[in-house]
Amino acid sequence: MAKIDKDLRLLFVxxxxxxxxxxxxxxxxxxxxxxxxxxxxxxACGGGGGDTTSTSTGGSSTTGGAGPTTTAAGPTTTRALDKxxxxxxxxxxxxxxxxxxxEKEFGVKVTYDNYSSNDTLLAKLQSGxxxxxxxxxxxxxxxxxxxxxxxxxxxxANIPNVKNLYPRFREEPFDPGxxxxxxxxxxxxxxxxxxxKVPDFKPSWDMMWxxxxxxxxxxxxxxxxxxxxxxxxxxxxxNTTDPAKIDKAKQMLIEQKSLLKHYTSDTYIDELASNDSxxxxxxxxxxxxxxxxxxxxxxxxxxxxxxxxxxxxxxxKDAPHKYTAEVFMDYILRPxxxxxxxxxxSYASPNQAAESLVSQxxxxxxxxxxxxEVSQRLQYIKELGDATQxxxxxxEEVKAA
Amino acid sequence: xxxxxxDLLSGGAAASAPAEPGLVGRGLARLRGRRFLxxxxxxxxxxxxxxxxxVLPLLVVLVYSFGSRGAFGDVVLGFSLHNYxxxxxxxxxxxxxxxxxxxxxxxxxTLAMGYPLAYFIAMYGGRRKSLYLxxxxxxxxxxxxxxxxxxxxxxxxxxxxxTVLTSLGVxxxxxxxxxxxxxxxxxxxxxxxxxxxxxxxxSLEKLDKSLIEAAQDLGASRxxxxxxxxxxxxxxxxxxxxxxxxxxxxGDFVTPDLLGGPDQTMIGNVIQxxxxxxxxxxxxxxxxxxxxxxxxxxxxxxVRKVGAEELG
Amino acid sequence: MRRxxxxxxxxxxxRVYVALVYAFLFAPIVVLVLxxxxxxxxxxxxxxxxxxxxxxxxxxxxxxxxxxxxxxxxIIATILATIFGSLAAYALTRYHFRGSSLYNGAIYVPxxxxxxxxxxALLSGFNxxxxxxxxxxxxxxxxxxxxxxxxxxxxxRMSGFDRALEEAAMDLGANEIxxxxxxxxxxxxxxxxxxxxxxxxxxxxxxxITFFNSGVGNxxxxxxxxxxxxxxxxxxxxxxxxxxLGISSLLLLLTYxxxxxxxxxxxxxxxx
Numbered sequence: 007m008a009k010i011d012k013d014l015r016l017l018f019v020x021x022x023x024x025x026x027x028x029x030x031x032x033x034x035x036x037x038x039x040x041x042x043x044x045x046x047x048x049x050a051c052g053g054g055g056g057d058t059t060s061t062s063t064g065g066s067s068t069t070g071g072a073g074p075t076t077t078a079a080g081p082t083t084t085r086a087l088d089k090x091x092x093x094x095x096x097x098x099x100x101x102x103x104x105x106x107x108x109e110k111e112f113g114v115k116v117t118y119d120n121y122s123s124n125d126t127l128l129a130k131l132q133s134g135x136x137x138x139x140x141x142x143x144x145x146x147x148x149x150x151x152x153x154x155x156x157x158x159x160x161x162x163a164n165i166p167n168v169k170n171l172y173p174r175f176r177e178e179p180f181d182p183g184x185x186x187x188x189x190x191x192x193x194x195x196x197x198x199x200x201x202x203k204v205p206d207f208k209p210s211w212d213m214m215w216x217x218x219x220x221x222x223x224x225x226x227x228x229x230x231x232x233x234x235x236x237x238x239x240x241x242x243x244x245n246t247t248d249p250a251k252i253d254k255a256k257q258m259l260i261e262q263k264s265l266l267k268h269y270t271s272d273t274y275i276d277e278l279a280s281n282d283s284x285x286x287x288x289x290x291x292x293x294x295x296x297x298x299x300x301x302x303x304x305x306x307x308x309x310x311x312x313x314x315x316x317x318x319x320x321x322x323k324d325a326p327h328k329y330t331a332e333v334f335m336d337y338i339l340r341p342x343x344x345x346x347x348x349x350x351x352s353y354a355s356p357n358q359a360a361e362s363l364v365s366q367x368x369x370x371x372x373x374x375x376x377x378x379e380v381s382q383r384l385q386y387i388k389e390l391g392d393a394t395q396x397x398x399x400x401x402e403e404v405k406a407a
Numbered sequence: 408x409x410x411x412x413x414d415l416l417s418g419g420a421a422a423s424a425p426a427e428p429g430l431v432g433r434g435l436a437r438l439r440g441r442r443f444l445x446x447x448x449x450x451x452x453x454x455x456x457x458x459x460x461x462v463l464p465l466l467v468v469l470v471y472s473f474g475s476r477g478a479f480g481d482v483v484l485g486f487s488l489h490n491y492x493x494x495x496x497x498x499x500x501x502x503x504x505x506x507x508x509x510x511x512x513x514x515x516x517t518l519a520m521g522y523p524l525a526y527f528i529a530m531y532g533g534r535r536k537s538l539y540l541x542x543x544x545x546x547x548x549x550x551x552x553x554x555x556x557x558x559x560x561x562x563x564x565x566x567x568x569x570t571v572l573t574s575l576g577v578x579x580x581x582x583x584x585x586x587x588x589x590x591x592x593x594x595x596x597x598x599x600x601x602x603x604x605x606x607x608x609x610s611l612e613k614l615d616k617s618l619i620e621a622a623q624d625l626g627a628s629r630x631x632x633x634x635x636x637x638x639x640x641x642x643x644x645x646x647x648x649x650x651x652x653x654x655x656x657x658g659d660f661v662t663p664d665l666l667g668g669p670d671q672t673m674i675g676n677v678i679q680x681x682x683x684x685x686x687x688x689x690x691x692x693x694x695x696x697x698x699x700x701x702x703x704x705x706x707x708x709x710v711r712k713v714g715a716e717e718l719g
Numbered sequence: 720m721r722r723x724x725x726x727x728x729x730x731x732x733x734r735v736y737v738a739l740v741y742a743f744l745f746a747p748i749v750v751l752v753l754x755x756x757x758x759x760x761x762x763x764x765x766x767x768x769x770x771x772x773x774x775x776x777x778x779x780x781x782x783x784x785x786x787x788x789x790x791x792x793x794i795i796a797t798i799l800a801t802i803f804g805s806l807a808a809y810a811l812t813r814y815h816f817r818g819s820s821l822y823n824g825a826i827y828v829p830x831x832x833x834x835x836x837x838x839x840a841l842l843s844g845f846n847x848x849x850x851x852x853x854x855x856x857x858x859x860x861x862x863x864x865x866x867x868x869x870x871x872x873x874x875x876r877m878s879g880f881d882r883a884l885e886e887a888a889m890d891l892g893a894n895e896i897x898x899x900x901x902x903x904x905x906x907x908x909x910x911x912x913x914x915x916x917x918x919x920x921x922x923x924x925x926x927x928i929t930f931f932n933s934g935v936g937n938x939x940x941x942x943x944x945x946x947x948x949x950x951x952x953x954x955x956x957x958x959x960x961x962x963x964l965g966i967s968s969l970l971l972l973l974t975y976x977x978x979x980x981x982x983x984x985x986x987x988x989x990x991x
Binding site for chain 3: 092094096097098117118119120121122126129130133134135136137138272275276279280295296298299300
Binding site: 452 | 730733734737741743745746747748750751802803806807809811813815816817819822824825827828829830832833834835836837839840841843844847859862863864866868870871872873874875876906909910913914916917919920923924940944945948956957960963964968971972
């Protein structure tokens with residue numbers, strides 16, 4: 007591992023210094039020829055066969071145009087890499103120099119826009135072409151988008167660094183073999199709590215039903231996340247499609263409602279920091295932000311189990327610059343790049359080769375990098391297709407109760 | 408001198424309006440034809456815009472509303488009324504009632520704050536009128552979200568209000584202000600205050616001050632003058648303001664989201680969640696069209712009753 | 720003169736009340752400005768004074784781009800919506816024709832549509848029409864919902880319009896266009912200004928509709944702020960808001976100067 011690591015770093019240094027060394031040039035050229043031909047075909051295909059979509063501007067036509075004329079290797083390669091890459095990511099979720107370094111090294115201009123939730127991202131994509139080349143949905147959302155035909159397959163030949171991933175991230179249940187998604191960062195959904203106000207805290211979801219703390223408990227707004235908490239507490243599978251179990255979870259959540267301050271997916275960070283909320287169902291990284299403000303706040307992964315999530319880079323079906331997107335993904339999977347992101351945003355990196363470069367502080371934090379024993383208890387939320395309606399209906403009853 | 412709305416709109420109700428006295432002599436039919444033409448030219452940009460970018464897109468959503476949810480949250484087109492049947496599920500009654508209640512209270516509060524404000528600017532603003540108006544708008548040149556977050560800072564248990572009250576010894580334990588009915592209504596009132604004040608100002612500004620002074624010179628009390636002279640004359644402004652506040656307030660979802668608790672869900676949140684969390688666009692569309700229909704009927708009744716001159 | 724002084728004294732209660740309303744309007748703004756100087760990554764607690772968020776802001780080209788986009792959209796959309804809306808309001812109050820009552824009712828439709836429905840509907844429409852998303856589509860969609868607000872406000876002003884004034888001008892030999900400029904437009908002006916101010920704020924602060932109908936690189940400030948808020952409100956967001964406030968009040972003051980200069984020459988006569 008260490009050797010690969012060094013090799014890669016060496017490679018990186020070279021690349022950084024001289025944007026296009028001969029070696030890189032040739033190496034990329036081989037794959038690129040194929041890919042460009044491929045993406046040209048895809049673009050043509052998308053234009054003709056796709057439904058209502060029509061890709062926004064010049065981008066796709068350049069790729070499409072380059073396709074047929076490109077020979078397998080040679081000087082045409084530079085054309086393969088588009089001048090432009092449109093990246094749509096969560097905000098505050100990248101190191102400051104990640105994009106500038108990429109732009110410098112590859113001569114690609116990256117347009118970087120942000121969104122704030124999986125749901126809004128999906129709604130926008132679902133209504134038509136967005137013009138983005140890379141998006142970063144979470145695990146179950148990858149399945150949803152696949153189900154809706156919103157993503158296209160990634161060519162792993164252009165992403166040799168995929169080998170840097172931890173084995174578990176190469177075989178994720180929602181996308182085994184990384185055919186459609188390359189993990190970006192991951193974390194868990196647990197409890198952020200105030201050690202002073204909740205002296206009897208124990209790592210259990212029962213805490214979220216403790217009447218002593220009425221009015222100081224918050225839950226997330228995501229339907230499946232909320233139901234996962236109740237199902238964990240019941241000792242059930244969080245992806246159950248058994249109406250009876252979902253109904254029981256619903257009762258449990260209705261019962262909890264009177265104890266809640268509110269449902270929130272963002273304000274709880276401030277509330278934890280200002281001692282307004284004492285027990286918050288929240289994302290690991292968010293709670294760590296609150297800890298940074300208020301040292302009485304702590305994060306726990308309950309014993310009954312917790313949700314693990316992975317945000318992954320995907321290519322929308324009508325992405326105008328697919329090859330460039332793959333080159334970017336490969337760049338992100340470099341150990342130093344991946345580690346720099348983790349060091350900046352304080353989430354765990356799926357990049358095993360980056361592990362030694364991630365700061366001690368983050369790597370040794372069991373809340374960010376859980377122990378093997380805790381990891382056993384982490385479960386993904388799965389997209390359930392039609393059965394999702396069971397949860398939706400139950401949720402509406404909770405909401406209206 | 409001010410005239411009441413009705414006389415100049417007298418032609419409105421009946422299409423066969425008599426021509427205005429000053430224009431008698433020109434052919435009636437020609438006049439009507441010409442009027443129609445001019446009106447349409449003036450209306451053309453708005454008509455075009457609304458048809459292309461409002462009516463047509465809404466037809467898409469209307470089609471959605473008869474479909475159903477696919478496995479992954481796509482819309483399966485079809486023709487079924489079951490979404491509309493579900494709209495009237497008793498589940499939503501309390502939420503709809505709450506939305507209308509909150510919006511109504513917020514509308515009254517904005518009126519109570521906005522009317523004196525608009526009156527003051529119109530009557531006593533003098534040359535500083537625009538400045539006063541701009542001062543009203545200034546806070547809204549930030550982001551809605553940020554202003555709402557600022558209210559959180561003010562209202563939370565260790566926030567500005569509670570800190571001041573505790574240090575003054577007025578209260579011992581912090582008041583529970585945030586995530587309550589109170590905080591949602593406060594947020595709505597704050598957010599929509601300009602939508603009340605500006606139309607009120609626009610309609611109060613044209614009042615002739617001498618008329619009011621005349622009433623007072625004749626011995627009318629100030630309250631009496633206000634009720635019998637000023638308010639009736641500014642009725643179009645009141646109608647416009649209440650509509651501009653009430654309608655968006657009913658459908659608001661950000662305020663209850665941020666300032667409300669688990670029991671302050673409004674109909675806007677329900678619709679929002681059909682498009683985002685539960686991703687049942689078909690049902691969300693049906694809910695929206697039903698809400699729109701209810702609101703439009705309410706508006707028409709209201710305008711008929713209170714501000715007959717608003718409709719031609 | 721004496722009467723005016725009487726009015727002044729009588730209005731004392733009103734003045735106090737109005738001052739309180741202004742205080743209410745500005746309370747959150749004061750908090751916002753204060754916390755933009757907070758030496759902490761969050762708004763949660765006060766941790767000392769700093770200017771670092773402002774320097775971060777001016778180093779952040781993304782924020783400045785977003786500001787540019789926002790202003791571009793808001794200014795163009797406001798101008799279009801104000802012109803369209805004012806003409807429509809004039810036509811609707813001045814002329815009565817077959818279908819005008821239907822039109823009067825239809826004006827409320829855009830007010831009634833839930834934002835998200837409108838956002839999704841427009842996006843589907845743009846896609847069906849093969850229009851790529853850009854700032855243009857954002858402007859188009861803003862105008863579509865702003866026009867109604869302008870019409871409602873301007874119409875409220877117009878409904879008290881004394882048509883005898885127009886007729887007098889015509890009797891004195893002015894043609895219709897002259898009459899419009901010399902009599903009608905000055906009368907409408909406060910309504911148009913109120914409508915434009917509202918329209919501007921609506922565009923400037925719109926998130927939902929902009930989110931759906933903006934293309935790559937069209938981030939506006941509300942989009943920026945909403946995406947940042949996912950991780951809580953940081954003092955940097957406050958600094959952005961203060962920056963927005965600063966720039967916009969500057970612009971407003973400027974227009975105010977120009978306007979009040981004009982008003983003295985134009986509007987005074989019709990008061991007499």
